[in-house]
Structures are given as structure tokens and as C-alpha cells.
Amino acid sequence: MTGLRENNLGSAQECLGQRFQTWRGGEFDLALCPVRGILDRLGDKWTTLILIVLAQRPHRFSEIRRSIPDISKRMLTQTLRDLERDGMITRRVFPTKPPSVEYGLTELGESLLEPVAQLVTWAETSQTKIAMARSAFDAAEASRG
Amino acid sequence: MTGLRENNLGSAQECLGQRFQTWRGGEFDLALCPVRGILDRLGDKWTTLILIVLAQRPHRFSEIRRSIPDISKRMLTQTLRDLERDGMITRRVFPTKPPSVEYGLTELGESLLEPVAQLVTWAETSQTKIAMARSAFDAAEASRG
DNA sequence: CCGGATCCTAGTCGATACTG
DNA sequence: CAGTATCGACTAGGATCCGG
Numbered sequence: 415m416t417g418l419r420e421n422n423l424g425s426a427q428e429c430l431g432q433r434f435q436t437w438r439g440g441e442f443d444l445a446l447c448p449v450r451g452i453l454d455r456l457g458d459k460w461t462t463l464i465l466i467v468l469a470q471r472p473h474r475f476s477e478i479r480r481s482i483p484d485i486s487k488r489m490l491t492q493t494l495r496d497l498e499r500d501g502m503i504t505r506r507v508f509p510t511k512p513p514s515v516e517y518g519l520t521e522l523g524e525s526l527l528e529p530v531a532q533l534v535t536w537a538e539t540s541q542t543k544i545a546m547a548r549s550a551f552d553a554a555e556a557s558r559g
Numbered sequence: 560m561t562g563l564r565e566n567n568l569g570s571a572q573e574c575l576g577q578r579f580q581t582w583r584g585g586e587f588d589l590a591l592c593p594v595r596g597i598l599d600r601l602g603d604k605w606t607t608l609i610l611i612v613l614a615q616r617p618h619r620f621s622e623i624r625r626s627i628p629d630i631s632k633r634m635l636t637q638t639l640r641d642l643e644r645d646g647m648i649t650r651r652v653f654p655t656k657p658p659s660v661e662y663g664l665t666e667l668g669e670s671l672l673e674p675v676a677q678l679v680t681w682a683e684t685s686q687t688k689i690a691m692a693r694s695a696f697d698a699a700e701a702s703r704g
Numbered sequence: 705c706c707g708g709a710t711c712c713t714a715g716t717c718g719a720t721a722c723t724g
Numbered sequence: 725c726a727g728t729a730t731c732g733a734c735t736a737g738g739a740t741c742c743g744g
Contacts, residue, residue: 448686449679450607456678457602459737462595475706486738491707501692512705513744522688529677533601534594536674541593543667547646604717620726631718636727657725658724 455500460485460493462530465519468503469527472518502526600645605630605638607675610664613648614672617663647671 455461460482467473467481479490494517497503502523506516519527600606605627612618612626624635639662642648647668651661664672 448689449682450604452678452682452685453602453607454604455602457598457600459595459599462598487707488739489737492737495707499693499696500689501696507706510705515706522685522692525685526681529674529681532674532677533597536671537594537597540597540667540670544593544645547667548644551644551646632727633719633729634717637717652726655725658727660726 455496456530458493460489461497464490464493464497465502465523465527465530468517468519468523472516475515475517478517497523600641601675603638605634606642609635609638609642610647610668610672610675613662613664613668617661620660620662623662642668 463482463485464478467478473481475490475494478494479485479487482490494503494505498505498517500522501520504518504520506518508514508516608627608630609623612623618626620635620639623639624630624632627635639648639650643650643662645667646665649663649665651663653659653661
């Protein structure tokens with residue numbers, strides 16, 4: 415289905431180029447949807463943060479809230495449910511007196527940490543360049559009126 | 560500022576864990592913002608697609624539109640401007656009779672392709688597991704009423 | 705303690721019409 | 725051809741109240 419010849423990619427452009435050609439020939443939207451779905455999820459406000467928090471150790475609901483101070487209960491619940499639905503995290507309920515729930519990464523969730531870490535590393539090393547490009551662009555724009 | 564000891568990460572969890580600890584101690588939001596900004600951008604509907612298209616070769620405005628059939632002029636313009644502002648793509652205007660503009664990746668933009676390719680690869684290899692987890696979750700949910 | 709349900713605002717995106 | 729401007733639908737997400 416993919417037509418990708420080697421797993422060991424020499425050049426990122428080539429790799430993506432081949433995939434894109436594959437996508438274009440035939441089912442464009444269908445084949446891209448899973449990737450887009452992943453990116454949408456990672457792109458939302460909280461998924462990555464939760465993943466990072468749970469990467470350290472399993473956490474209870476309130477622990478996560480404390481670790482991510484500006485998240486609302488609503489969004490935490492929702493994001494956790496989405497992640498659980500996608501098989502990225504587990505949800506264990508302890509029927510204690512005040513009920514407690516513990517969330518942890520599944521293997522699938524842990525496997526996602528690697529590409530995410532790559533991206534984080536890239537973002538961290540590139541943030542200076544991005545900031546420079548941004549201010550240069552804004553300055554040029556302002557000078558044009 | 561980062562306190563990260565090694566560039567060569569042994570374990571993704573450890574790497575992210577260290578970063579997270581760093582983030583927590585001190586300026587939480589500030590230090591994470593660049594990363595979140597990147598993820599937000601990649602998470603939007605079109606950025607990744609445009610990057611993939613331009614990864615093959617420079618394209619003109621209308622060429623990109625044809626390559627991504629369901630994008631509107633408005634969003635293409637906007638996304639291209641954002642990418643240009645962040646220094647990911649270049650914009651060359653040719654003052655021909657019907658004016659033409661060519662977009663291409665900068666080195667920074669190309670360097671982003673690598674982590675993106677990692678993510679695409681991950682998504683592709685994991686989509687089956689995700690789909691299974693999702694249907695299992697939905698089935699369990701439906702049986703609970 | 706955990707999280708569902710509801711209401712409401714602010715930003716996002718598509719369609720359309722217009723400019724240079 | 726390559727945008728810009730305006731409007732309207734849609735939606736994410738915060739606040740709050742309520743239940744187990």
C-alpha cells in the first residue's frame with residue numbers, strides 16, 4: 415500500500431516525496447487521514463503536555479491537573495478520554511472511598527514519545543532561528559506600512 | 560537554560576522527563592511555548608500538507624492549490640504567510656505580466672521535514688493499532704450503554 | 705475525588721466577491 | 725495569477741453546576 419522501499423530513510427524529502435506521490439495516486443484523503451488525525455491530536459492544546467507528564471510515571475487525575483496548572487477539568491477529562499480511546503493511555507479505577515483513577519502510558523503511547531521527542535528537540539534547537547525570522551518578517555512588514 | 564546533558568538521547572521518556580522537570584522548575588509556560596507553537600502549527604489542517612508538497616520542489620501558488628484540492632485560497636494564503644513568517648519557506652515574486660509567485664522550503668523548513676517524516680512513519684505503522692483500540696473502546700462503551 | 709452536562713464566548717475556516 | 729475583505733457557520737475550550 416505504501417510502496418516505500420526502505421525503512422531506513424536517507425533523505426527526509428525523498429521519503430515524504432514518495433509517500434506523497436503514493437497518496438496522490440489513488441486515495442488521497444483516505445490514506446492521509448491517519449497521519450492528519452495524529453497531527454491534529456498532537457496539535458491540540460493539551461495532548462502533548464499530558465503525554466509528557468505521563469511519560470515520567472503514571473499519574474492520578476488530580477496529579478495531572480496540578481502538573482498542568484492551566485488546564486480545565488473539562489479539557490483534561492476530554493483529552494484523557496480521547497487518548498484512552500486511541501489506545502495511548504490506560505485508565506485504572508481504584509474503588510477506594512474517595513474513588514481514585516490512575517492514568518498511564520500504553521506501549522503505543524510510549525512509542526509515540528520518540529517522534530515527539532524528535533520534534534521537541536527540533537523545536538528547541540530551532541526556536542532561535544524561528545524567532546529571528548519572525549521579527550525580521552514583522553519588521554519588513556511594518557516598514558512597508 | 561535547558562540543562563540537557565546529552566544531545567544523544569538514550570530513552571525518549573528520560574529525555575522528555577528531563578525536559579519536563581526543567582520546564583516545571585521556573586518558567587513553565589515560557590519555555591514550552593516554542594514547542595507548543597510548533598505543534599500547533601503542524602497540527603493545523605494544512606501546514607504539513609504544504610510542507611510535503613514543497614518538499615518535492617518549489618511550487619507556484621496555483622500549483623499548490625492543485626496539489627491540495629480541498630484547500631481554499633484563503634487558507635493557503637494564510638498558511639503560506641505564517642510559514643514564511645517563521646522562516647520555513649521563501650517567497651519569490653516574479654513581476655511577469657500575470658504575476659507569478661514561487662514558494663520553496665528554506666533550510667529551516669527542510670530541517671523540519673525530518674522529525675515530520677518520523678511522525679508520519681510512526682502514524683503509518685501505528686494506524687492499525689489505533690484503529691483497533693478505537694473500535695474496542697467504542698464497542699465497550701456501547702455495551703455499557 | 706473524578707468527571708458528566710450545560711451554557712457561552714472567542715477564535716477558526718469556508719464561500720463569495722472584489723483588487724492589482 | 726495572486727491575493728484581500730467581509731460574512732457566516734462551526735467548534736474548541738473555559739466556567740459553572742451537578743452526580744457518583
